[in-house]
Amino acid sequence: MAEEIILLDLWASMLGMRVRVALAEKGLKYEYREQDLRDKSPLLLEMNPVHKKIPVLIHNGKPICESLIIVQYIDEVWYNKSPLLPSDPYKRAQARFWADYTDKLYELGRQLWLTKGEEQETAKKGFMECLKLLEGELGDKPYFGGENFGFLDVALVTFSCWFFAYESFGNFSVEAECPKLVAWSKRCMEKDSVSSSLEDPLKIHGFVIMMRKELGVE
Amino acid sequence: MGEEVKLFRTWSSPFALRIVWALRIKGIEYETIFEDISNKSPSLLQYNPVHRKVPVLLHNGRPIAESLVILEYIDETWKQAPLLPVDPHERAMARFWAKFGDDKILGSIWSVFIKQGKEQEEAMVPAMENLKFLEGELKGKKFFGGETIGFVDLALGWLANLIGLLEEIVGLKVVDGEKLPLLSAWMQDFGDAPIIKDNWPARDGMILKFQALRDATIAAASK
Numbered sequence: 001m002a003e004e005i006i007l008l009d010l011w012a013s014m015l016g017m018r019v020r021v022a023l024a025e026k027g028l029k030y031e032y033r034e035q036d037l038r039d040k041s042p043l044l045l046e047m048n049p050v051h052k053k054i055p056v057l058i059h060n061g062k063p064i065c066e067s068l069i070i071v072q073y074i075d076e077v078w079y080n081k082s083p084l085l086p087s088d089p090y091k092r093a094q095a096r097f098w099a100d101y102t103d104k105l106y107e108l109g110r111q112l113w114l115t116k117g118e119e120q121e122t123a124k125k126g127f128m129e130c131l132k133l134l135e136g137e138l139g140d141k142p143y144f145g146g147e148n149f150g151f152l153d154v155a156l157v158t159f160s161c162w163f164f165a166y167e168s169f170g171n172f173s174v175e176a177e178c179p180k181l182v183a184w185s186k187r188c189m190e191k192d193s194v195s196s197s198l199e200d201p202l203k204i205h206g207f208v209i210m211m212r213k214e215l216g217v218e
Numbered sequence: 219m220g221e222e223v224k225l226f227r228t229w230s231s232p233f234a235l236r237i238v239w240a241l242r243i244k245g246i247e248y249e250t251i252f253e254d255i256s257n258k259s260p261s262l263l264q265y266n267p268v269h270r271k272v273p274v275l276l277h278n279g280r281p282i283a284e285s286l287v288i289l290e291y292i293d294e295t296w297k298q299a300p301l302l303p304v305d306p307h308e309r310a311m312a313r314f315w316a317k318f319g320d321d322k323i324l325g326s327i328w329s330v331f332i333k334q335g336k337e338q339e340e341a342m343v344p345a346m347e348n349l350k351f352l353e354g355e356l357k358g359k360k361f362f363g364g365e366t367i368g369f370v371d372l373a374l375g376w377l378a379n380l381i382g383l384l385e386e387i388v389g390l391k392v393v394d395g396e397k398l399p400l401l402s403a404w405m406q407d408f409g410d411a412p413i414i415k416d417n418w419p420a421r422d423g424m425i426l427k428f429q430a431l432r433d434a435t436i437a438a439a440s441k
Contacts, residue, residue: 093282093290
């Protein structure tokens with residue numbers, strides 16, 4: 001049966017990028033549909049009535065929501081190419097634990113460019129603590145998945161194209177605090193699936209400038 | 219092989235209860251270690267350094283933390299009485315509803331519980347919206363897992379006990395049998411299921427604990 005895969009997404013979303021990376025890892029062809037979150041499409045509302053958010057994967061007409069759930073779904077359906085989760089249950093549990101942990105970066109990152117003063121400092125502190133812990137988890141491995149790029153790599157790498165924006169507004173350097181993590185992100189960018197899915201950090205920076213203006217942050 | 223299974227929990231944690239139920243459903247023998255949250259054991263801090271919370275499952279000396287992660291680990295390690303369905307799309311939906319419970323239901327119910335008057339009325343709106351989604355998900359099913367208790371039932375199971383307790387404390391009906399008939403019936407069926415019924419935490423202790431929590435929260439908010 002011909003597979004029909006549609007991705008409802010927003011170009012700048014690091015959560016949507018996770019799905020793009022996973023689809024690319026599996027070599028899957030799909031239709032990308034850019035969403036306008038200020039004017040949500042009937043399809044988005046029909047496919048994600050609970051949260052009305054992106055990303056949403058629609059596979060042969062059936063929707064899957066929540067980026068990490070979508071990535072696991074992709075890994076389970078197309079299991080015979082580039083497995084993302086390891087086969088050992090304990091290692092899978094560790095990957096899931098840390099992938100959930102990376103979700104903290106989303107809200108902390110938002111606070112970094114949305115707020116100022118003390119609120120921003122708190123967010124910055126929290127953000128760097130998270131990254132340092134993740135860097136510790138990476139250790140000396142080439143990827144979080146070990147020798148191979150895996151689930152946790154997918155979960156975290158998409159944040160790396162947002163680092164420049166975070167650094168600009170938060171006034172700090174990720175590389176200064178977490179050099180191994182930056183080295184890891186560059187290693188990941190050598191993979192086609194990652195470089196073709198992540199956005200240009202300068203464009204992301206421009207996106208944040210626009211969002212700040214829209215939300216009245218000065 | 220000798221399996222050594224230990225569960226770090228507190229007497230009242232609804233997240234830890236998920237693991238108790240899962241281990242009972244699968245017929246796995248385990249040792250319980252009760253933690254005092256105000257005085258966490260060095261073991262807990264060693265096994266869950268990131269969050270320092272319960273539950274933590276220790277299997278042959280290796281720790282797993284985060285209750286939904288632990289549930290998946292248990293399901294993948296012990297294959298009897300499966301908790302997650304086989305079909306990938308159904309599995310994705312199960313994970314979705316479990317996450318929805320933790321991300322949205324918990325917070326919106328808690329908001330209703332810790333507020334008063336007009337604020338409480340306003341908090342009921344998102345809480346009811348969220349509960350209605352669960353109602354919809356139960357259509358044509360006895361449990362979220364279908365005919366038998368599954369992953370989502372365990373994830374949402376805290377509702378079956380805590381809702382009644384919170385309703386009693388605040389004197390407000392949250393899960394109304396007329397407005398949410400399927401959810402009401404599920405709370406009854408799940409709450410009365412043999413493995414589940416025997417493991418609820420002591421009622422009096424729960425009422426005291428949550429009454430104190432509500433009072434403290436309201437006092438702090440009015441400062």
